[in-house]
Amino acid sequence: MKILIIDDEMSIRFSLKSTMELIENTKIFSAETGEEGLEILNKEKIDIAIIDISLPGISGIQVLEKIKEKGIKTHVIMITYMSEVRLAVKAMKIGAKDYFTKPFSLSEVREIVENLIDSIDKNNKKEDIDNPNFIGHSNNILKIKDTVNRIKNSGRHTNVLIEGESGTGKEVVAAYIRDVCMKDKPFVALNCAAIPKSLQESELFGYEKGAFSDAKSTKEGLFEKSNGGILFLDEIGDMDIELQAKLLRVIQEKKFRRIGSTKEIEIDVFLISATNKNIKKLIEKGLFREDLYYRINIIPINIEPLRNRKEDIGELVQHFINHFKHSLNSPVKSINSDTLKILEKYKWQGNIRELKNTIERVMILADKEELTIDDFPEEIKESASSSNSRKKLNQTEKETIEDVLKSHNYNITKASEELGITRTTLRSKMRKYSIDKQ
Numbered sequence: 001m002k003i004l005i006i007d008d009e010m011s012i013r014f015s016l017k018s019t020m021e022l023i024e025n026t027k028i029f030s031a032e033t034g035e036e037g038l039e040i041l042n043k044e045k046i047d048i049a050i051i052d053i054s055l056p057g058i059s060g061i062q063v064l065e066k067i068k069e070k071g072i073k074t075h076v077i078m079i080t081y082m083s084e085v086r087l088a089v090k091a092m093k094i095g096a097k098d099y100f101t102k103p104f105s106l107s108e109v110r111e112i113v114e115n116l117i118d119s120i121d122k123n124n125k126k127e128d129i130d131n132p133n134f135i136g137h138s139n140n141i142l143k144i145k146d147t148v149n150r151i152k153n154s155g156r157h158t159n160v161l162i163e164g165e166s167g168t169g170k171e172v173v174a175a176y177i178r179d180v181c182m183k184d185k186p187f188v189a190l191n192c193a194a195i196p197k198s199l200q201e202s203e204l205f206g207y208e209k210g211a212f213s214d215a216k217s218t219k220e221g222l223f224e225k226s227n228g229g230i231l232f233l234d235e236i237g238d239m240d241i242e243l244q245a246k247l248l249r250v251i252q253e254k255k256f257r258r259i260g261s262t263k264e265i266e267i268d269v270f271l272i273s274a275t276n277k278n279i280k281k282l283i284e285k286g287l288f289r290e291d292l293y294y295r296i297n298i299i300p301i302n303i304e305p306l307r308n309r310k311e312d313i314g315e316l317v318q319h320f321i322n323h324f325k326h327s328l329n330s331p332v333k334s335i336n337s338d339t340l341k342i343l344e345k346y347k348w349q350g351n352i353r354e355l356k357n358t359i360e361r362v363m364i365l366a367d368k369e370e371l372t373i374d375d376f377p378e379e380i381k382e383s384a385s386s387s388n389s390r391k392k393l394n395q396t397e398k399e400t401i402e403d404v405l406k407s408h409n410y411n412i413t414k415a416s417e418e419l420g421i422t423r424t425t426l427r428s429k430m431r432k433y434s435i436d437k438q
């Protein structure tokens with residue numbers, strides 16, 4: 001359990017820290033101000049935050065509000081004076097779990113925290129079963145979770161199209177929708193890219209015995225198998241164009257026939273499709289039917305590439321460390337924070353799949369508790385050093401410009417002539433490096 005203490009009084013930070021350290025399996029962080037505390041909350045996956053209500057700068061209540069706004073999953077306990085109990089009540093309304101008043105006895109605080117840890121443990125187990133793998137707290141992920149909740153609350157299963165680059169977690173989102181909306185119902189998947197186009201139709205529709213020469217016996221298709229549940233059409237961009245017309249008909253009429261049969265079968269399926277291709281481009285090229293696109297895309301879910309949601313990287317890394325720890329029997333428990341910063345800057349062209357594979361690879365070799373940059377492959381190290389080189393280059397450029405400007409008494413025309421750049425370029429560089437005309 002990671003516990004964060006935010007209090008401006010050093011003696012309180014100190015006594016709380018030493019008390020919390022007595023509880024098994026805890027790692028304690030502390031901060032003097034709300035700003036500092038929020039920084040830690042953004043970086044680390046803090047389980048419990050103990051926050052003083054009256055802090056200098058932003059108040060404890062504001063910190064709590066920020067936690068809730070950002071969807072950070074931290075349980076909050078407030079510290080307050082007797083005279084401020086009214087504020088504590090307000091905090092409970094915003095979502096704090098508990099509070100204690102100064103002066104407090106350390107054994108009382110310890111009991112409150114231990115109880116909370118127990119209930120978090122129980123809940124984590126429950127969450128693990130409900131939703132083991134959909135990690136992230138970036139705006140993009142929160143929005144997806146919100147959309148899925150809305151689908152659930154609407155009680156209607158309107159067709160969803162999940163779009164995202166390869167490795168962003170489209171299958172994970174499909175499984176998440178199932179867990180939230182249709183837990184015990186059938187979930188049937190067809191990966192259109194993995195099945196030859198000629199077989200896609202019989203997979204989906206099934207066939208009657210004798211419908212074609214290979215049809216030795218009657219076979220149920222995926223439409224029937226998913227009836228009452230979810231049909232997940234993965235890589236739908238690879239669906240055969242003729243089959244697309246047939247799929248469109250099934251969606252519209254909610255019934256179909258097995259190949260070789262005259263009997264119509266009514267179906268009710270929640271259709272989730274996914275693609276890493278740009279369907280609009282496929283439509284332009286005549287490879288995807290526009291009318292089908294509108295039918296399957298009533299609720300769009302767009303998963304951002306990992307490089308656009310760096311906030312998720314820390315949480316994902318810790319999740320994968322925990323995930324591989326047991327299967328690899330590895331001593332690794334965490335990652336060093338500077339190393340995490342480098343991972344946050346890396347491009348991750350293969351998105352979460354690449355991140356997951358990387359963590360697995362480094363954990364096979366690392367024989368210590370904390371991962372550091374030395375454990376990571378060259379291309380990641382290089383990405384860090386090339387951004388360092390760029391920083392150095394920028395620094396040199398900034399200093400040169402400043403020198404030349406000074407030598408010309410900040411005369412832009414003369415300085416730009418000497419630098420061999422236009423006045424506009426010089427001005428924009430001055431803005432970039434915040435160089436003021438003195």
Ligand SMILES: Nc1ncnc2c1ncn2[C@@H]1O[C@H](COP(=O)(O)OP(=O)(O)OP(=O)(O)O)[C@@H](O)[C@H]1O
Nearest residue numbers: 133134135165166167168169170171172276352353
């Ligand atoms: N939010 C997430 N939390 C935890 N693990 C994730 C998350 N998103 C993706 N992963 C993991 O990353 C890997 C890739 O995810 P997934 O297979 O869902 O990607 P995809 O978008 O379907 O990729 P492709 O287009 O290549 O099929 C999987 O191992 C998955 O478990």
Ligand SMILES: [Mg+2]
Nearest residue numbers: 167170171234
């Ligand atoms: Mg996939």
